[in-house]
Amino acid sequence: MVRHAIASEDKRARRKIILAAAGTLFTSGDGSLPSAAQIASEAGLAKGTVYLYFQTKEEIFLALLLEGLLTLLNEIEFAFQNASGTRDAKAAAFLTTYVSYVDRCPELLRLDALCHGVLEKNLDPAKLREFRLAFVTRLAQTGIVVEHALRLSGGHGATLLMRTFALTRGLWQSFQSHEEQTASKTDPTLAPLCTNFHKELTEALIEYWRGALAIRRSAK
Amino acid sequence: MVRHAIASEDKRARRKIILAAAGTLFTSGDGSLPSAAQIASEAGLAKGTVYLYFQTKEEIFLALLLEGLLTLLNEIEFAFQNASGTRDAKAAAFLTTYVSYVDRCPELLRLDALCHGVLEKNLDPAKLREFRLAFVTRLAQTGIVVEHALRLSGGHGATLLMRTFALTRGLWQSFQSHEEQTASKTDPTLAPLCTNFHKELTEALIEYWRGALAIRRSAK
Amino acid sequence: MVRHAIASEDKRARRKIILAAAGTLFTSGDGSLPSAAQIASEAGLAKGTVYLYFQTKEEIFLALLLEGLLTLLNEIEFAFQNASGTRDAKAAAFLTTYVSYVDRCPELLRLDALCHGVLEKNLDPAKLREFRLAFVTRLAQTGIVVEHALRLSGGHGATLLMRTFALTRGLWQSFQSHEEQTASKTDPTLAPLCTNFHKELTEALIEYWRGALAIRRSAK
Amino acid sequence: MVRHAIASEDKRARRKIILAAAGTLFTSGDGSLPSAAQIASEAGLAKGTVYLYFQTKEEIFLALLLEGLLTLLNEIEFAFQNASGTRDAKAAAFLTTYVSYVDRCPELLRLDALCHGVLEKNLDPAKLREFRLAFVTRLAQTGIVVEHALRLSGGHGATLLMRTFALTRGLWQSFQSHEEQTASKTDPTLAPLCTNFHKELTEALIEYWRGALAIRRSAK
């Protein structure tokens, strides 16, 4: 039925097809990981074929998460390369771009939230290390771009981004399961949770960045 | 075999026993939720009995999470009530206490991480709302204590705490799965992730609080 | 809460309450036996109390089935006592009455169908014998009335009724699960099953009685 | 371990193996449906494999029931094709054959009795319809053979068979649970039920057929 993927470029292409299928299903799904059978079917492949390209189902989603995170770092880098003006202006411009992007990719944060406690469970530790290495390597790169743009000292760029993402993830998880509910019925008792995520994240990041940059500056 | 819990105080006691059993198993476990059978056995009860006190297994752990969060809020409140000195001194004292506490309760963060994607899955939405309401109510209370201590205006105390917890959760998830590995094999390439969680959290929170308090002050 | 049933008349009354509750639930239910908890609740009693009056849940429904069958025999007897005219006229009159009655009591046949394969499974054999004895005793009685009315020889009345009920039960089970479906969608391919139960039963019984009476007559 | 059933003939064979295993267990069992695990084990397959061929456990037994019914219809058809002599002679010959066959296949009636209230419970309605359609289609076919043999008008053959089977089922259920007991302890008080099933069924069917054929004849 399906052409064999002989050349390694074909292999990579097939991997992409599987990832795309998994992504589509996850995005439109209910939050749980789609089954291997569903992924295969969506990709137009047999169940066994999927396991020729990934060792476990979780590996697929780890790859998907990595892809999402690298894209996010790309965006960040791009935002800083185009930024101009004072340091604070650059930071402000970045935050706006960043929050918008994150807000448009809820599935990234949904997947990220599953990483701890679902993905981990059935994942080769080596693969996990590989994942982290790839992420951190890219993060370091982007960190340098940030350092240049904001005139920070070495390593501080990556740290800043890391904490920025931590705050993002943490807030998203606080607000997440909530969103659905407030959509239908506004419950005044839950007020502290009820601001929407976009606004909340913006405010929190502005606070954090102000503090972080103030310290870095004064530290100089 | 087992005394019937007839008085409502007896019932509450039995509930506690179940929660304690679940907590013990989770803390010493591998990160997944213990089975209902294990919990019952650990509690010295029959499986069916557990379901007289909780509707689903997940409900047990939601209650456990709530308990942990409320205790954390207690600690926070206590820390602020005993704090003295300038605003910054109080904040610094609090952060020290807070980080120490959090560092001593990794299971709280482990459980919290499961909430999204594992607990949610098999949980009565009403129970979830109840959980959030209880948490937010208590959070608001503690928020007021914080406001008094730091002379913040209304609502800012709860927000501050919420974001503090978000940053905590987010960072913990970044560092978590990592800890085990660095314990055994130190891998220099993962440097940005390798600072230990305690130090990282402290630094990040200092940055965030500086920014948050600076804004609040200047806003006045 | 509830008065103790001291006198044995009270006991019988309570038994009736339980039976009535079980009957109500079964009639309005989906075809499966209501749970012991439901019955107790419907009867306004505690679960344990029900087991003071019946040894197993199935025993309740066996009693209910017996009640229904005895009532049916009552009706039959009554029909024959009031019948007049030729033997065939009496038979015809009886069949009309009988079919109408049966058609009005679908729960009796529903319960009867459960007897084999559900009730039996968890029933004290002694109780089962008791049930049959009570039924057969009463059947013999009614059989005699039938014999008088139709001038049959000894034992033939009961046999006639037994087979009449067997045909009823057998046809009902053929048509039963079917009824619901034909209600919504008439499927021409199922034609042989599609006549309604009332008509089918009437025709079949007329055939059977004609044969049975012809034989009895010629046998004389 | 097990050869993969790839060709569709292999698949059909495996289906048969499962059905045979289920049949064996049911026949030698206590009247309840064997567990899925038992069936798989008896068939020499893994539990999961069974579910590749049937969607639910109940579906297996529905298929088994259908098989039994179709075989019965085969027998009937065969009996009539070989019959000769007057109409009554043919009928009498048929009844003898029929009763003998039925008496040899008690598990068919046992399974049939479960259909209402056990099988139905966990069965896709579509499957149920499919089952009925298959049965009725075959019934109509056999009905035509009967009509030719007995010179009945259209549709009466199927009806006759339907009612014959209804009477069979109904009587069997009356006598069934009884058999075991009378085997061990003969209880004279239950006399009306104590004739054995074979004799009772024969008599009842003779009566019914006499009536049915008399009517059909006179109707002409």
Place this chain on the structure above:
DNA sequence: AATGAATGAGCATTCATTCAT
């Protein structure tokens, strides 16, 4: 007698993964 808390046996089904073809 009445209560309702405690018990624990019982089981179909899914689905990630392997491996025969």
Place this chain on the structure above:
DNA sequence: CATGAATGAATGCTCATTCAT
């Protein structure tokens, strides 16, 4: 390489019944 048939581990929950109060 691709396929899809085979595998079998893994488990929450119900509910009839008992028995402490």
